[in-house]
Amino acid sequence: MPVPRPPIAYTAYRNATFPYPGVAADPHAPLATVVRMTDETCAVLRGIIERRRDVRAEFTGDPLDDAVIRDLLTAAHAAPSVGNSQPWDFVVVRDPDLLSSFANHVDECRQAYADSLTGERRDTFNPIKIEGIRESGLGIVATYDPTRSGPNVLGRHTIDDAGVFSVVCAVQNLWLTATAHDLGVGWVSFYRENFLTDLLGLPEHIRPVAWLCVGRVSKLQETPDLIRFGWNDRVPLDQVVHHDRW
């Protein structure tokens, strides 16, 4: 059923640079010094953040335009990174044989996990689908290159993990952008890193960080799967906020 759009004051902005809707700019001053975000901008972002889901079962398999994939990668590539090292790579996987090999491996890891559970937890876990690797038809693998930007990455001498954390920021940029494009993303972590390294021929120093199933979806669930299936529940925000000291 086609969804009616409300009247909007903007023309298409997909290919626009500034000004974005809800973003006011003084044309007489340098861009970033005067651009103001508005209540509307906050609301749009909040809508995207709340709408984002970790998708397993709802992929349709309809292929994506290269331009859309490019938009997702552009968003990822605009992430913050320690020492501006931009230590990520992205492998766009559409080869059905690769998808199938990875899905088979993930099935084995799923079984190993199921075998580690007992009683009620096992029964709760059994019906939960944990990946949509074949159904999405597209995997985007984000990897970490610790050698990017040379031997003395600014800000990584104290916290070496800040490098791989940068890749995760890129993943989250991609995920939110996919949500804004009305797409689903599912982060699969049921795999052994060395399997993925071999499957995709990653160089030895490159660490796979995430396999993201990306694709069109029939819908996005309103409630996260693991809550719907009774696996666990939301933690209240107040429970995780502290002031000054723990």
Add this chain to the structure above:
Amino acid sequence: MPVPRPPIAYTAYRNATFPYPGVAADPHAPLATVVRMTDETCAVLRGIIERRRDVRAEFTGDPLDDAVIRDLLTAAHAAPSVGNSQPWDFVVVRDPDLLSSFANHVDECRQAYADSLTGERRDTFNPIKIEGIRESGLGIVATYDPTRSGPNVLGRHTIDDAGVFSVVCAVQNLWLTATAHDLGVGWVSFYRENFLTDLLGLPEHIRPVAWLCVGRVSKLQETPDLIRFGWNDRVPLDQVVHHDRW
């Protein structure tokens, strides 16, 4: 100088739930099944992603309303997490003594890094400001709790780091939301984790993941600091994208 706003078709949405601007919903169907994102939604998000900066020198020190801080934490708390474990905590630090102690520690780490550099790299690094801990007046420390959600976190048996990666997704949600609020965020990684653990009295099993300076800014730089100061440059997107195999 006040910044003129363009005419917009929306009223204030800061406190709205759905519908968000640019988000069309069929009132006859369950929400998440029919909401459609639009070109405008994509453009707003892209504007926020491109505008986001890692801020050091531009904090004004003007205090933030509690409601704004709550919005940032709400966005962080809506991040994806492995097995829906929501393994984050947030310590909101405004005590000037704590800010000052942390800033002094970071200064020492900065000096140690500077001492590790030689020649041109050292000269390039010297003028670069690496934190705005005191000037922002607010630190939000994101931490990781590996015990959250019990002993068998779904999806972490193969990739244990998926837990801490969830915290980084929360950081990025917070960062983008702060940008939409016209605020600056600076992720400080020049510290030793055990110093921060002692300073904030974190329980032994809690890992500090990020110190985020958060606050109002005089402006956001159009070009990232490390590019402006000649530390390094952007990597072209095509250089980091691969297809099917590396």
